[in-house]
Each structure stands twice: as structure tokens, then as C-alpha cells.
Amino acid sequence: MTTVANDRNTDLRVIGKSLPRVDAVGKLIGLTAYADDIELPGTLFCKLLRSHHPHARVLSIDTSAALAMEGVVAVITGVDLPIKYGIMPTSQDEHALENEKVRFVGDPVAAVAAVDEETALAACRVIEVVYEPLEAIESIEHALLPPTDEPIHDYAGPGNIHRMGALEFGEVDEGFAKSSFIREDVFFYEGNTHLPMEQHSAIATYVGDQLTLWSSTQNPHYVHRALSRVFDMPMGHIRVVAAPHGGGFGGKSDPFSHEMAVSKLAMITGRPVKCTLTREEVFYVHRGRHPVLMWVRTGVSQDGKILAMHFRTALDGGAYGSYGPASMLYTGALQTTTYNIPAYRFEGVRVFTNKAPCGPKRGHGTPQPRFALELHLDKIAESIGLDPVELRRRNYVKPYSRTINHLRITSCGIEEVTDQVINASRYHERKKQLGHGMGFAVSSYMCGAGLPIYWNKLPHSECIIQVNRGGVSLYCGATDIGQGSDTVLATVAAEQLGLWPTDIRIVSGDTGLTPVDLGSYSSRVTFMAGNAALQAAKEMRDILVEVVAEKMECSPGDVMVGEGKIGELSFEDAALLAQERLGVLTTRGSYTPPRDIGGKYKAAGVGPSPAYSYSAAVVDLNADPYSGEIRLNKVWIAHDIGRSINSLAVKGQVEGGVYMGLSEAMMEGQLYRNGLHKQPSMLDYKSFTFLEMPEVETFLVDTVDLEGPYGAKEAGQGPLLPVIPAVVSAVYDALGVWVDEVPITPDKIMRALDARAKGREGRYGPKKFPQISYPPIVKVPPFDATSSAF
Amino acid sequence: MSSIGSREILRFSVNGRSHELLVKPYATLLEVLREDLRLTGTKHGCEAGECGACVVLVDGTPQLSCLVLPGQVEGSEITTIEGVSDGGTLHPVQQALMDHGALQCGYCTPGMVLSSKALLDSNPTPSREEIKEALSGNLCRCTGYVSIIEAVEDAGRAMA
Numbered sequence: 001m002t003t004v005a006n007d008r009n010t011d012l013r014v015i016g017k018s019l020p021r022v023d024a025v026g027k028l029i030g031l032t033a034y035a036d037d038i039e040l041p042g043t044l045f046c047k048l049l050r051s052h053h054p055h056a057r058v059l060s061i062d063t064s065a066a067l068a069m070e071g072v073v074a075v076i077t078g079v080d081l082p083i084k085y086g087i088m089p090t091s092q093d094e095h096a097l098e099n100e101k102v103r104f105v106g107d108p109v110a111a112v113a114a115v116d117e118e119t120a121l122a123a124c125r126v127i128e129v130v131y132e133p134l135e136a137i138e139s140i141e142h143a144l145l146p147p148t149d150e151p152i153h154d155y156a157g158p159g160n161i162h163r164m165g166a167l168e169f170g171e172v173d174e175g176f177a178k179s180s181f182i183r184e185d186v187f188f189y190e191g192n193t194h195l196p197m198e199q200h201s202a203i204a205t206y207v208g209d210q211l212t213l214w215s216s217t218q219n220p221h222y223v224h225r226a227l228s229r230v231f232d233m234p235m236g237h238i239r240v241v242a243a244p245h246g247g248g249f250g251g252k253s254d255p256f257s258h259e260m261a262v263s264k265l266a267m268i269t270g271r272p273v274k275c276t277l278t279r280e281e282v283f284y285v286h287r288g289r290h291p292v293l294m295w296v297r298t299g300v301s302q303d304g305k306i307l308a309m310h311f312r313t314a315l316d317g318g319a320y321g322s323y324g325p326a327s328m329l330y331t332g333a334l335q336t337t338t339y340n341i342p343a344y345r346f347e348g349v350r351v352f353t354n355k356a357p358c359g360p361k362r363g364h365g366t367p368q369p370r371f372a373l374e375l376h377l378d379k380i381a382e383s384i385g386l387d388p389v390e391l392r393r394r395n396y397v398k399p400y401s402r403t404i405n406h407l408r409i410t411s412c413g414i415e416e417v418t419d420q421v422i423n424a425s426r427y428h429e430r431k432k433q434l435g436h437g438m439g440f441a442v443s444s445y446m447c448g449a450g451l452p453i454y455w456n457k458l459p460h461s462e463c464i465i466q467v468n469r470g471g472v473s474l475y476c477g478a479t480d481i482g483q484g485s486d487t488v489l490a491t492v493a494a495e496q497l498g499l500w501p502t503d504i505r506i507v508s509g510d511t512g513l514t515p516v517d518l519g520s521y522s523s524r525v526t527f528m529a530g531n532a533a534l535q536a537a538k539e540m541r542d543i544l545v546e547v548v549a550e551k552m553e554c555s556p557g558d559v560m561v562g563e564g565k566i567g568e569l570s571f572e573d574a575a576l577l578a579q580e581r582l583g584v585l586t587t588r589g590s591y592t593p594p595r596d597i598g599g600k601y602k603a604a605g606v607g608p609s610p611a612y613s614y615s616a617a618v619v620d621l622n623a624d625p626y627s628g629e630i631r632l633n634k635v636w637i638a639h640d641i642g643r644s645i646n647s648l649a650v651k652g653q654v655e656g657g658v659y660m661g662l663s664e665a666m667m668e669g670q671l672y673r674n675g676l677h678k679q680p681s682m683l684d685y686k687s688f689t690f691l692e693m694p695e696v697e698t699f700l701v702d703t704v705d706l707e708g709p710y711g712a713k714e715a716g717q718g719p720l721l722p723v724i725p726a727v728v729s730a731v732y733d734a735l736g737v738w739v740d741e742v743p744i745t746p747d748k749i750m751r752a753l754d755a756r757a758k759g760r761e762g763r764y765g766p767k768k769f770p771q772i773s774y775p776p777i778v779k780v781p782p783f784d785a786t787s788s789a790f
Numbered sequence: 791m792s793s794i795g796s797r798e799i800l801r802f803s804v805n806g807r808s809h810e811l812l813v814k815p816y817a818t819l820l821e822v823l824r825e826d827l828r829l830t831g832t833k834h835g836c837e838a839g840e841c842g843a844c845v846v847l848v849d850g851t852p853q854l855s856c857l858v859l860p861g862q863v864e865g866s867e868i869t870t871i872e873g874v875s876d877g878g879t880l881h882p883v884q885q886a887l888m889d890h891g892a893l894q895c896g897y898c899t900p901g902m903v904l905s906s907k908a909l910l911d912s913n914p915t916p917s918r919e920e921i922k923e924a925l926s927g928n929l930c931r932c933t934g935y936v937s938i939i940e941a942v943e944d945a946g947r948a949m950a
């Protein structure tokens with residue numbers, strides 16, 4: 001790993017160092033209790049009965065045989081949980097247990113609590129459900145036709161259309177008219193799933209009107225709200241604790257049926273109730289990457305400047321709304337954060353199908369268009385005879401600028417990340433050689449969504465620091481899902497207080513104990529919770545310094561903080577002295593993104609972020625012209641991190657992102673046949689092992705963001721994005737054929753080679769984009785610059 | 791194994807302590823460890839032999855505990871993650887994983903530690919290819935594997 005520092009601020013003691021995570025030891029010795037490891041006295045075990053029909057009316061459910069079984073304590077159905085919920089205000093379309101209609105194989109209809117899992121499972125088998133099957137919708141094209149039976153949902157529409165959007169910024173027709181070269185391409189990105197190593201699990205208790213739920217969730221804040229709604233119960237009577245987390249990647253961001261079911265069963269039985277999903281169920285719960293069909297048309301000037309772009313997307317949403325309205329808009333929102341596009345038109349649609357519901361996966365809605373956009377630019381570069389890197393450079397956004405869709409760009413290391421990977425990989429020095437190729441791509445990602453998922457004026461993140469008995473506790477609602485957020489918060493506070501990160505006790509992800517943080521999604525925690533922690537820590541430092549200055553009879557400015565000391569006193573003595581004088585010490589910090597970071601038009605809520613990270617990748621591979629097999633040689637990745645809070649943790653996030661990008665580029669797909677998931681097991685759903693993973697060389701570029709905590713930006717999602725198009729581009733470099741579809745597999749490569757051998761275009765991918773009646777285009781007026789600094 | 795009713799008596803030793811347990815003959819070693827002995831450090835990601843989260847050492851050999859039945863470990867010595875470190879001192883493999891940032895969510899970590907330990911116990915200076923081969927049954931969704939390979943190389947040097 002190389003860090004490229006643009007800032008010579010060397011007096012930081014712990015920020016930016018390569019230190020172990022604060023929660024490492026517990027995980028290494030097997031002591032960390034994940035949700036399924038929690039067991040309380042008298043715990044009952046819950047299993048859900050799930051539909052085996054992709055689309056059917058539920059005519060009746062008879063639970064009497066299950067209830068009569070020995071060891072069964074309670075059985076519930078949709079009648080017991082009649083209130084709908086959903087993560088977004090506009091998609092309150094899920095019942096914890098479906099009572100009238102099931103919409104995918106895996107949709108739950110009943111839940112059993114029994115003395116052990118085996119009994120609960122046996123009880124599920126004797127529940128009799130009578131279904132009336134309905135036509136199942138399995139593809140985007142099918143969903144666009146008028147349904148023969150009935151639409152999957154009785155809201156939205158027409159037919160199975162969930163959401164549409166159509167926006168135009170600048171003069172697109174004019175831009176095309178002025179262009180000297182115009183190109184159109186069609187791409188398809190197959191959906192895939194998160195595959196967290198930990199299966200979802202939740203355990204609930206209900207004691208004295210207080211419901212407590214421990215769950216492997218990324219977003220306790222939103223689960224808390226959903227429980228309050230579903231049980232029509234005051235928020236103050238519900239506590240949601242994010243248990244130590246075995247991997248999310250977006251897949252544990254929605255409120256889930258099993259969380260509702262164990263809560264309800266705990267209320268009914270008065271006993272703790274736990275539900276741990278099987279691996280097969282995890283595939284059904286899904287909420288993963290949307291399959292997206294894309295069409296893009298771009299006009300460029302003679303010298304390769306983009307003059308206009310028109311981007312169309314169609315998303316296969318699966319059976320429920322989930323984050324879908326946002327996912328759809330994200331497929332159009334961030335094209336402009338890497339390239340200066342003076343005229344931009346976006347049309348998107350999300351349809352319902354009878355498959356497991358899609359939602360947010362690492363990169364949420366942006367890896368698909370990024371894949372399309374980067375390859376489209378490669379093709380344009382080739383068509384006009386320009387080097388693909390040079391074409392991009394001519395169009396890169398500038399730091400401190402405003403995109404055509406009104407997004408505020410601040411620190412931006414796109415040039416630097418490009419330089420790093422291009423130079424290190426000697427991309428331009430490669431020799432043309434059949435079977436060997438290199439591919440390059442860039443991307444950017446948000447440091448947290450600018451707006452919350454539901455409209456409210458709470459801060460996006462809050463922290464409380466308490467100094468008590470000489471020690472420091474930091475309370476924050478953020479959830480460590482493995483990305484290292486506890487370590488980030490501890491490091492930020494430690495820097496201010498002159499301590500070591502492991503000196504700070506972190507209490508996080510607990511709606512009963514910690515102040516609000518919206519959750520671990522959209523790469524928001526370092527920037528938002530980090531800023532809240534910084535504010536609280538600074539204030540605490542001021543208090544301690546003042547008390548010590550008084551004792552030392554000097555001015556606060558002369559009190560040095562560091563190495564475990566505040567002035568002449570040890571931290572512990574200083575803290576005790578301050579507590580004697582002032583009582584228990586608490587400070588707080590909060591963060592809300594600035595208001596002028598995005599536009600004011602309808603749909604402007606998706607895309608704005610207080611900062612954007614930038615990544616660039618070069619992939620080097622061999623692709624066999626006779627078998628289509630790919631062997632990865634090396635990946636160079638550079639990431640504009642702003643500044644690392646902990647460079648070891650950042651390197652881990654970057655390498656993890658590269659891995660996930662490679663694995664989904666080459667292997668992963670959530671595929672169905674006749675409504676059934678084709679591979680709901682880890683053996684059949686292929687993902688990278690140690691054997692496929694190539695060498696990775698990482699470059700961290702410090703751009704020191706003016707608003708990030710110590711200048712930091714995100715690392716969790718951005719570095720995945722450029723990897724996927726870079727793989728496909730490298731295959732083209734090696735074999736001269738395009739696979740305009742992800743995952744890129746040997747059979748697709750062979751079909752492209754075959755097509756070329758038969759004299760057709762050397763390409764595999766979707767032939768055309770369907771005719772879609774998008775709504776009339778909304779022409780958005782230019783950004784009103786008077787309301788912003790730039 | 792002798793049995794009482796539908797249950798069998800399993801005599802084995804876990805992390806140096808002997809146990810005599812009454813277990814279902816079809817219970818997996820994973821279930822016996824997690825549910826009967828409450829040793830929840832051993833994880834599960836699939837319960838079908840696909841992920842490696844459940845790896846424990848059976849007489850020093852890494853095994854997927856979700857695929858092992860009580861009858862197969864009668865009289866054996868099992869090492870789980872709870873038995874790897876020496877009091878307050880981390881095993882070199884654990885220490886190296888920590889120093890290299892080679893764990894994130896940590897859910898694959900117990901299995902990773904045990905597979906790596908078994909490798910280094912038999913081959914303290916494995917090549918990168920040998921490490922990859924030995925760990926290819928342990929999936930990790932977080933780290934991208936790169937740091938784990940570096941950590942295992944380092945641990946081997948520390949143990950040599």
C-alpha cells in the first residue's frame with residue numbers, strides 16, 4: 001500500500017496510522033457474540049414457513065396441526081401482523097407474514113415458536129396453506145407487458161411498473177446536434193446478492209411493556225421505526241440493538257419479516273424468541289443488486305469532449321418496493337460526478353417481478369450504470385481514435401464545481417487516482433498480445449446520502465462522549481458491520497483526547513442507549529458519525545484542558561494534550577479532577593449535511609452527498625481465445641480517501657471492494673428458472689475463493705476534504721465500482737470482443753468470439769433496449785448559483 | 791458409542807477438557823459445540839460444507855464441523871477457536887491476522903484461524919500457493935483474502 005499525501009500535517013498521533021481494529025481481539029478468540037450466539041434463559045426458536053409459489057393468492061392457512069404439536073408454543077400468521085411496512089415512505093408494501101397473496105418463492109406466510117429449531121421446522125411442515133397460483137412475472141420485458149392475471153401490487157402501476165423517472169438538465173438535443181460523433185450502446189448487468197458470511201439472525205424479549213430486539217441489522221434506527229409502526233407501539237417502549245455483525249454489504253439494511261416475527265412471538269409467549277435464517281433463506285431475503293438493462297447515447301465533439309448524454313435504465317426490482325425508488329434514481333445520478341456532462345437526460349423505470357426483492361448492495365444502483373458508462377466511453381474512444389484514458393481526462397470533473405444535475409463537488413482526486421494506477425501498471429507500455437489485456441476505469445461514490453430515507457429534521461448522526469471515573473465512553477448509533485466504524489469513532493476521539501483508540505469504550509448501534517445515527521449505508525459513517533464524534537471530542541478536550549489549566553495556573557493554550565496526558569496530569573487524573581469539579585462529564589456532537597449540496601427539483605434527493613470519493617483501477621488479465629477462461633494477474637487500485645482515519649482499515653475496505661467487484665464481474669448472478677432461485681446455496685452460487693483472487697496493489701490518495709473529519713472520506717463502496725468495467729475492458733484488450741453483460745463468463749466470451757468468427761459483430765450482450773413509455777421529461781432549470789458558494 | 795434411548799453417549803475432549811455428552815446421533819459436531827457446550831466461537835455460514843466458517847481441528851486436522859457426526863469424533867481431541875490462544879496471549883496466527891487488518895466482520899475468522907494454524911503446524915514456511923490451497927475452503931466476504939495471505943506468511947515466520 002502506498003499513501004500519497006497532499007498534506008504535510010504530521011502532528012497527528014493516531015489518525016492515519018495502520019493500527020489494529022479496536023474490536024479485533026474478541027473476534028479473534030471467538031468471544032464476540034453475534035446475534036445467533038446470544039441465548040437467553042428459556043429461549044424459544046422460530047422458523048418461518050415460506051411460499052413455494054412465485055405468485056399466488058393465499059386462500060386459507062390452517063395452523064391447527066402445528067399448534068397441537070408437542071413443543072410448539074405459538075404459531076402466528078398475517079392476521080397477527082396486519083400493518084404493512086417498508087424501508088421507504090413510498091414503499092410500505094410488505095407484511096411480515098403475507099395473508100392474502102405471496103409474491104415470490106420465499107415470501108413468508110407463518111411463523112412458529114417452539115422449544116427447538118427442529119420442532120419449529122416440523123411444525124411449519126404441517127401448516128396447511130391453500131394457494132391459487134397466478135401468472136408469475138420473471139423478466140423486465142415480461143413486467144412491461146400488461147399482466148394477464150393481475151399486477152403484483154395494487155399500488156403504483158400501470159401494470160407491474162413500480163417507479164419511473166425522466167429528467168433533463170441542460171439542452172440535450174442541442175448538444176447532440178452540435179456533436180461530431182454520436183454513439184449508442186446497450187448493456188445488461190445481471191443481479192447478484194450480498195452473500196454475507198453470517199446468516200441473518202434476531203432475538204427478541206418482551207418484558208414489562210418493553211420490547212428489545214438484538215439483530216444482525218445495519219440500520220437499527222430504521223428497524224426501530226418499523227417495529228413501532230407494525231406494533232403500533234411507542235418508540236420509547238422499543239429498543240433495537242445491532243448485534244456484532246457478520247457482514248452486511250447492504251443486505252441487512254431493510255426491516256425484515258423474521259425481526260417482526262420474533263418480536264411478535266416474544267410478546268405472545270413472554271419468552272425470548274430467536275430466529276436464524278438458513279443459508280437458503282438468506283438467498284430469498286436478498287435485497288441485492290438489481291438486474292439493470294441500460295441504453296446510453298453520447299455525443300462528443302471532435303476533440304472528445306462530451307456534449308450530451310442520454311441514459312435509459314430499466315430495473316428488475318423483484319417482488320417488493322424496498323429501496324427501489326432510490327435504486328432507480330441512483331442508476332442515473334452519479335454519471336455526472338466523474339465526467340463533466342453539459343447536457344444530460346435520464347429516464348429510468350423499476351418494475352416488479354415475482355423474484356426475491358432487490359435492494360441496496362455495495363454501490364447501490366451505481367455499479368450497473370458505471371459499468372455501462374465506462375465501457376461506452378472505451379468504445380467512443382476507439383471510434384474516434386483517442387486513447388481511452390485521454391478521453392476520460394478531457395472530460396473529468398473539476399474539484400469545487402457543480403454538476404449539471406446540481407451536485408456539489410468538493411475535494412476531488414480523480415486526476416491523481418488516474419495517475420497512480422496508469423503509472424504503476426505501465427498501462428500505456430503494454431504490448432498488444434492476443435490473450436493478454438489491461439483495462440482501466442474510474443468511478444466516484446458518495447460519503448453518505450445527503451438526505452435521510454424518510455423526511456425528518458433529526459441530525460443524521462449524533463455522538464455523546466462521557467468521561468467517568470477516569471475513562472472515556474463514546475455513544476453513537478452507528479453500526480459496525482465489519483467496515484470498522486467503531487474503530488473510526490474511537491480513533492477520532494483518541495486523537496483529540498491524547499489517548500490510544502483502545503482507550504475509548506465504544507457503545508454503538510443501540511437505539512436504547514445511543515443517540516441517533518441513521519445507519520451503516522451509503523458509506524456515511526466515517527464522514528457523518530466521524531464529524532459528530534470529532535465535535536463531541538473537541539468539546540471534551542476543551543473542558544479537560546480548562547480544568548487542568550486552572551490547576552497548573554496557566555492559559556489553556558499552554559496545556560499540551562497527548563501521550564495519555566493533559567498538561568502535567570495523566571489523562572485519568574485530569575478526568576477525575578474535572579469530574580470532582582463539574583460532576584459527570586458529557587459532551588455531544590452532531591452532524592447534518594449542508595443544505596446546498598444538491599438541487600431542489602423533484603427526485604433531487606438522490607445523489608447529493610457532502611463529499612465524493614474517487615477511485616481508479618487497472619486490471620491485468622489473460623483471457624484464453626480457445627476456452628474463454630480468464631486468469632487475473634493483478635489489480636492496481638487507487639482511491640481518493642480524503643485522509644485515512646486508519647490506513648490499515650482503509651486498505652482492508654479497498655481490497656475487500658476490489659474482491660467483491662471481481663467476484664461479481666466474473667461469477668456472481670442471482671438466477672431463476674420458473675420462479676425458482678437456481679442456486680440458493682454457497683456451492684452453486686459461485687463466488688471468489690483464495691484461488692481466484694489476484695494480487696492487489698493499493699494506492700491511497702489524500703485530498704484532505706475540507707468538511708470530512710480530519711479530511712476523511714469514504715472507502716467502503718467506492719473502490720468496488722471501477723473494477724467491474726476494468727475487467728470487461730481488459731477482456732476486450734486481450735481478445736478484441738466485447739461482452740456487454742455482467743457477469744462476464746467464459747461461455748459469453750466464446751459466443752462473442754464465435755459471432756466474430758462468423759463475420760458478425762464480435763460482441764455478446766443485449767441486442768436492444770425495450771420500448772418503454774417513460775413519463776414526459778421534466779426539464780430542470782439550471783442550478784441557482786446565488787444560493788451557494790459555487 | 792453406547793446409547794441411551796435415541797441418544798448416544800459421546801466421549802471426546804474439547805480444548806483439553808474431556809466431556810461425556812448425551813447427543814442425538816444425527817446432531818452435527820457444530821451443533822454439539824455451539825448448542826450443547828455453548829462454545830459459540832465456532833461459526834456457521836451454510837451448514838452444508840460450503841463456507842468454512844465452522845472449521846475446527848479434529849486431532850489436529852481441520853474439519854468442517856457441520857459435516858461431522860458424533861460417531862466420527864468419539865475419543866477425539868477437538869480444538870475450537872476458544873482453545874487457540876494461550877491465556878491472554880494471542881496465537882501467532884491470531885496476532886498476525888490482527889496486525890495485518892486481516893479481519894473485518896470477523897465471522898470467517900475462527901475458521902480462518904484454525905485452517906491456518908493447521909497448515910502452519912504441518913508446514914511453517916508455506917508458499918503463497920500452498921496458503922491459497924490450504925485456505926481455499928474458507929470463504930471470506932470482507933477482506934478480499936490478500937491481507938490474510940500476508941498474515942499467514944508472517945505467522946509462519948513468527949512460529950518458525
Ligand code: FES
Pocket residue numbers: 833834835836837838839840841842843844845854855856857
Ligand atoms: S457451516 Fe460448515 S462449511 Fe459452512
Ligand code: FES
Pocket residue numbers: 197246247482892893894895896897898899929930931932933
Ligand atoms: S472478515 Fe467478514 S467474512 Fe471474513
